[in-house]
Amino acid sequence: MPEARFDALIHAPHRLRICAMLSQADGIEFGEVLQRTGLSKSALSKHVTQLAEAGYVAEEPLVRQGRARLLLSLTPRGRTAYLRHRESLRQILEQETADQ
Numbered sequence: 001m002p003e004a005r006f007d008a009l010i011h012a013p014h015r016l017r018i019c020a021m022l023s024q025a026d027g028i029e030f031g032e033v034l035q036r037t038g039l040s041k042s043a044l045s046k047h048v049t050q051l052a053e054a055g056y057v058a059e060e061p062l063v064r065q066g067r068a069r070l071l072l073s074l075t076p077r078g079r080t081a082y083l084r085h086r087e088s089l090r091q092i093l094e095q096e097t098a099d100q
Helices: 013-023 030-037 041-053 076-099
Strands: 057-064 067-074
Touching: 013 030, 013 041, 013 057, 013 067, 013 076, 030 041, 030 067, 041 057, 067 076
Parallel strands: none
Antiparallel strands: 057 067
16 A cells, blocks of 8 residues: 555545546546536536646547547556555544544
């Protein structure tokens, strides 16, 4: 398990959800992430751009059935950052439970 490290970029609720989705697959089409999050195209695009600029998400253009698609995936750096953030949250929650 990677060392726990809180990541404010990933922690934003929609970006956390996007990273969680992408951590479960080798890649997910933008349209599917759009549908699963319920965000508008522009809002999802903004979140994906922030994650991509940090080097956490890769965007790969695809052509399927004659239509242009965009495949999103976590980069190795993004996967590590997500796992570290998830571990940090786990530790915070366990500490809160132990303190009660």
